[in-house]
Amino acid sequence: MSSLLKDIYSPEFYDRLGSVLNNTLDDFNQDRFIGQILSPEFASMALKQRMSHSINIIAEYLPGDFEPAAAKIRLLIDNLRAVGVSEESFEFITRFTSCEFAVRPFIRLYEQQMLDRMIDWSHHENYWVRRLASEGSRPRLPWAMALPALQQDPAPLLPILDNLKKDNHATVRRSVLSPGNGLYKGPG
Secondary structure (H helix, E strand, O other): OOOOHHHHOOHHHHHHHHHHHHOOOOOOOHHHHHHHHOOOOHHHOOHHHHHHHHHHHHHHHOOOOHHHHHHHHHHHHHHHHHOOOOOOOHHHHOOOOOOHHHHHHHHHHOHHHHHHHHHHHOOOOOHHHHHHHHHHOOOOOOOOOOOHHHHHOOHHHHHHHHHHOOOOOHHHHHHHOOHHHOOOOOOO
């Protein structure tokens, strides 16, 4: 068994995911999906590249509009749970491992809807979910895709950061004050 983190994205992982996607999405072709995912370049891809590649391929099968796509993702989550795959929502997963890389494609595609959701997360009872609101919306992260629109104009982040800047948990406050959020002024 590989000890590389990138190898969690294995052929077995995609076979299982493809089977569930086949039962979730209209006109889904599992063989085509597996072929697209396991391209000749796949073996040499790093973790971030595999995540981005997977997101881009799955996005091809989702509806183009936010609401129908979100509905399909919710159905996918339900179907994954039905076959024994554990929780698949950002709010749950982020309590155990970081999800800031995973929300970024959704921010790029559905910026306002995701920022509205992150404002809700900034009030969440769990501090890891509150931290996700800050970290996930940072315009720059070294290990995740950039958010160019928010790099140009970080003002839409102010409601999230205002809610969190005096958070009762130091982990959340440190996230708000980090340089990557686009608003950090630093010392001096």
